[in-house]
Amino acid sequence: MxxxxxxxxxxxxxxxxxxxxxxxxxxxxxxxxxxxxxxxxxxxxxxxxxxxxxxxxxxxxxxxxxxxxxxxxxxxxxxxxxxxxxxxxxxxxxxxxxxxxxxxxxxxxxxxxxxxxxxxxxxxxxxxxxxPHPLVEKVLHVVETAGFQLVDIGFEFENFFSRHPFIQEFEFKPTGDLRRVLDKLEVMFYVGEKELEVIMQIDRKATDLMTSLEEALELDNRTVRFGVTKEDIEDGMEELQKKVSELIHRHAR
Missing domain, CATH: 2.60.40.640 (Immunoglobulin-like)
Structure with a gap:
């Protein structure tokens, strides 16, 4: 050539x-x-x-x-x-x-x-x-049944350890009675093959002088972490639904 x-x-x-x-x-x-x-x-x-x-x-x-x-x-x-x-x-x-x-x-x-x-x-x-991973899909469904609507999917670039510069974030808005006490709910995941860690950031609404002060100082967020495995949902979603609902209501106060 x-x-x-x-x-x-x-x-x-x-x-x-x-x-x-x-x-x-x-x-x-x-x-x-x-x-x-x-x-x-x-x-x-x-x-x-x-x-x-x-x-x-x-x-x-x-x-x-x-x-x-x-x-x-x-x-x-x-x-x-x-x-x-x-x-x-x-x-x-x-x-x-x-x-x-x-x-x-x-x-x-x-x-x-x-x-x-x-x-x-x-x-x-x-x-x-x-x-989504099947377990992630299950958790997202459970959050929706707890009275929330998915409104945005974005990225969080600070505060959460990840091997990448970001972690994906699912943002929900309350649709029922929780609208009186919550502004939004943000959910993130560390995903494994058979288990995942769920991080929920619960953003409370300012309803009185104390919560208004917390909001001004950016202290109105509550962060909750919990794990989910395949075994947790083998017999149905009821226990996971109960756990997620209780966590949200407990930290919404």
Whole structure:
């Protein structure tokens, strides 16, 4: 192959191309992602140092959009792709349990790329839909049955330990009698395979001089933590519903 073709490949013309095809595009937190990476050789033989896959979270903070690489997966060792050659590399990766759910406008995508020395690195992006872990879904349902409506899904960037710069936050508004004593309820999760830790921030309403003073000093929030396991709901949701309702009413006073 001519030096001219190699020069063109170095700037991305006639370079290798990559295309990732997922078995599905909808997953639960902690779910298994299966797919194949199709690599099409370009006009010249090229050595690929690395085939990588990034899990990227898109979020907004302080008025700006940010992209955060949550996980990086290396899918292959060094290999050579010949001119017009096609390689298919299957893969299985585990979606982290703390991947944010995409409901509420939090895009999540997989970015696949080839690391080729002395050339423009080709890449491919594939958006995915992330649904709540089954235990998270159960807790969210229990909170709604306790008299709340989900109004927003965002991120908390301070006060809660996380291996990432943020933790996802579910904001609820009271719909029944609790409207007289609560402004809102914020719920966050640390998710594991068979259990999760629930953090509820109960924001009390100013109803008298004391609670008005607490609100002015930002002392009106009550933080409650509790765990939920698969065993807790094996026989139904009644005990979990009772526990959540009692915690909310106790700290609403």
């Amino acid at each position: 001519s030096l001219f073709s190699k020069a063109l490949a170095s700037i991305g013309v006639g370079n290798a191309k990559v295309d990732t095809r997922l078995r599905q595009t909808q997953y639960r937190q902690g779910g298994l992602i299966e797919g194949e990476v199709f690599i099409q050789g370009g006009q010249v033989e090229q050595e690929v140092d690395e085939l990588y896959l990034f899990l990227v979270i898109v979020y907004y903070h302080e008025g700006s959009q940010h992209e955060y690489v949550m996980e990086e997966y290396r899918l292959s060792e060094i290999f050579t792709i010949g001119p017009r050659e096609t390689k298919v590399i299957p893969f299985e990766i585990r979606l982290p349990f703390d991947t944010p759910v995409t409901t509420g406008g939090c895009p999540v995508y997989l970015k696949t790329g080839l690391n080729i020395q002395m050339a423009v690195d080709p890449d491919d992006t594939d958006g995915i839909e992330v649904l």
